[in-house]
Amino acid sequence: MLRSLLNQTSLTVAGIMSGTSLDGIDVALVRIDGCGVDAKVEVLHFESFAYEDELREKLKELCSIEHSDVSLLCGMNFAIAERFADAVLRAAAAANISLEQIDLISSHGQTVWHIPVADEANPFLPKSTLQIGDLSVLAKRTGRPVVGDFRTADMAVGGQGAPLAPYGDFILFRHEEKGRILQNIGGIGNCTAIPASASTDAHRLIAFDTGPGNMIMDQVVFELSQGRLTYDANGSWASIGFVDVELLNSMLADPYFKLPPPKTTGRELFGKAYASSFLATALERGLPPEDIVATATSFTAHSIARAYNDFVFPEYNIAEVIVSGGGAHNQTLLGMLRELLPEQSILTSDELGLSGDAKEAVLFALLGNDWIHGVPNNLPSATGAERPTIMGKLALP
Known part of the structure; x- marks a missing residue:
């Protein structure tokens, strides 16, 4: 099976993404011709499978030092892998694609904890990261080879293990005449700045996490609604509120x-x-719910704009900001970004032909494809790694 994969120049890959927003599992079935920066991508099918409320809350516990425990961590590593496998099976069935037609599964896993900088006071807390969703369980349940656990390899050569999206952003969105920023707004916000004419040199990119994406907004909405809502649909709640500027600052x-x-x-x-x-501080200040949600939304928008002004605009002339992820559906957030960035066009990746919801799953399909071809798939300029390296581990069915 592996020998056959190594000899193919065109692969059908199932990319799996479950992000820090903890909203569900994204599966992109992708046909990839070639590899590296010259890869050509065709999205065959995309589907998202929402987590039920109980599972989402268990994952939040797992991502919290105060509430996590080793038995939950151990069990969830397998439980989430079972969910990943089921998501691939369901996506393939919906696309009328047999499992045998899927050459490879490429899984991001579910991040539980991330330590981008070592704790110098504690030798047992080096720079490290943990994504769960056992690769062997996923491979055995689907009968397909699986590549995953990408971030650890970058950390092993001195990087922060993130962001990984810039590599795919460069492949999919570089432009000869326009400087672009690709802004993903999932649980966390991350950006990739690509100067115009960066046709082959991906190392000219500036990429980093801008700060919070949806996770603060989502948690605040969840708590204010007593669990009835998991996010502010279209930014409608924030749209009727006023931003508390002092709290924002x-x-x-x-x-x-x-x-x-x-x-x-x-x-x-x-x-x-x-x-x-x-939320506790906002309530102490007497803010009504709509003002609290508006302030949380403004926090994300300002953190993104400030990141550009401080670290991107001094280096590159940027014409377009292309937004993807769940935050691309938040019209209030997009409106705030347009006000803060009047000299740039604010677009969504959907407007350029790639679903913003699917983008990160597609990016991880690209990372898995390059693993198979033996192509380094990290960007040291983005992660801080000492050198390019091949990220990923293989599990056979």
């Missing part, structure tokens, strides 16, 4: 925003504990 004073790239973050900084603390 105190949030933007977080030291993370001043750190120069490469840098990454996640639930360990902007997760449930942060959102609950923000």
Whole structure:
């Protein structure tokens, strides 16, 4: 099976993504011709499978030092892999594609904890990361070879293990005449700045995590609605509120925003504990729910715009910001970005022909494809790694 894969120049890959927003599993069935920066991609089918509320809350517990435990971690590693396998089976059936036609599954896994910078005071807390969703379980349940656990290889050569999306952003969105920023707004926000005419040199990219994406907004909405809502659909709740500027400015004073790239973050900084603390402060200030949601939304928008102004615009002339991820559906958030970035066109990746919901699953399909071809698939300029390396591990069915 593996020998056959190595000899193929065109592969059908199932890319699996489950992000920090913890909203569900995305599966993209992708036909990829070639490899590396010259790969050509055709999305055959995309489908998203939402997590039920109980599972989502268990994952939030798992991503919290205060509530996690080793038995839940051990069990969820297998349980999530079973969910990944079921998602691939269902996506293939919906696309009328047999499992035998899928050459490879490429899985991001589910991030539980991410330590981008070593704790110098504790030798047992080096730079490290943990994504669950056991690769062997996924391979045995589907009968297909699986590549996954990408981030650890980048960390092993000195990187932060993130962001990984810039590699695919470069392949899919580079433009000869326009400088572009690809802004994904999932649980965390991350950007890739690609200068015009960067036709072959991906190392000219600037890429990093801008800060919170949807995770603070989503958690606040969940708590304010007593669990009835998991997110602010279309930004409708935020649209009727007013931003508390003083509270917003105190949030933007977080030291993370001043750190120069490469840098990454996640639930360990902007997760449930942060959102609950923000909510408690907002309630103490007497803010009504709509103002709280508006302020959380503005926090994401300002953190993104500030990141560009501090680290991207001084280096590159940017004409377009292309937004993907769940945040691309939040019209209030997009409106705030347009106000903060009047000189750039704010688009969604859907407008350029690639579903913003599917993009990250497609990107991980590309990473798996390059693993098979033996092509380095990290970007040291984005992650801070000492050298290019081949990321990923293989599990056979």
